[in-house]
Amino acid sequence: MLFYEASGAKAGVVWVGGVGGGFDTPARELYPRLGEELLHHGLSSLRVKYRNPTDLSQAVHDVLAGVxxxxxxxxxxxxxxxxxxxxxxxxxxxxxxxxxxxxxxLAPQSYGTEAVSELPPRSLLLVHGLSDAVLPPSCSLTIYERARGKKDLELIPGAGHVLNEDAQRVFTRVRDWLLHELRG
Known part of the structure; x- marks a missing residue:
């Protein structure tokens, strides 16, 4: 775990990468950049590394331990x-x-997302590159269609799976979403 602790924080973020495990971060080091940025807004965050990055149920358990x-x-x-x-x-x-x-x-797979209909009252933001050759944008579209409650979908033209092609747009969109949703 990598912990970005804001003194007196009442809200924060857990960050995880993909099936590669480790401390993967998309969009040109999005997680460390946002971790530092959110400290200035009084928000803590935690980057979690899975014990087994190919086992969905174990990975969920690791995230819940992070929460x-x-x-x-x-x-x-x-x-x-x-x-x-x-x-x-x-x-x-x-x-x-x-x-x-x-x-x-961010550029999620659709497999294992059946619980999306159980998210409300929690909100959901999906961000996907339209040029993703690993997981097509249809994955996010399927999740979005099954989601209930407050949700938003941003499809980014020209961006691939890691979203590096428009990393600043991803940074701004995710930062603004988190600040709005966590300050409530």
Whole structure:
């Protein structure tokens, strides 16, 4: 785990990568950049590394342990942000935790996202590149169609799976979403 702790924070974020495991981060180091940025807004965050990055249920358990860690540090509202496989992990974990207020899935796979209909009252943001050759944008479209409650979908022309082609747009969109949803 990598912890970005904001003194006195009441809200924060858990970040996860994809099936590659480790501390993967899409969109040109999005997670460390946003982790530092959110500190200036009084929000803590935690980057989680899976024990087994190919096992959905274990990965969900790892994320829920990360949420518990943040709650033990005084947080009352948590956002979950995941890329690719991590998007499915975060949707599943978000549906299970009462501390989660919003989920952000970046270029998510659709497999393992059946719990998306159970997210409300939590909100959902999906961001997907229209040129994603690994997981097509139809994955996010399918998730969006099954989701209920507050949801938004941003499709980025020319962006591939890692979203590097428009990293600043992803940074701004995710930052603004998190600030809005966590300050409520």
């Amino acid at each position: 518990d860690f943040l709650v033990e540090h005084g947080l009352e509202r948590v956002a979950l942000v995941g890329h690719s496989f991590g998007g499915a992990v975060m949707i599943d974990a978000g549906a299970q935790s009462p501390w989660v207020t919003t989920v952000v899935a």
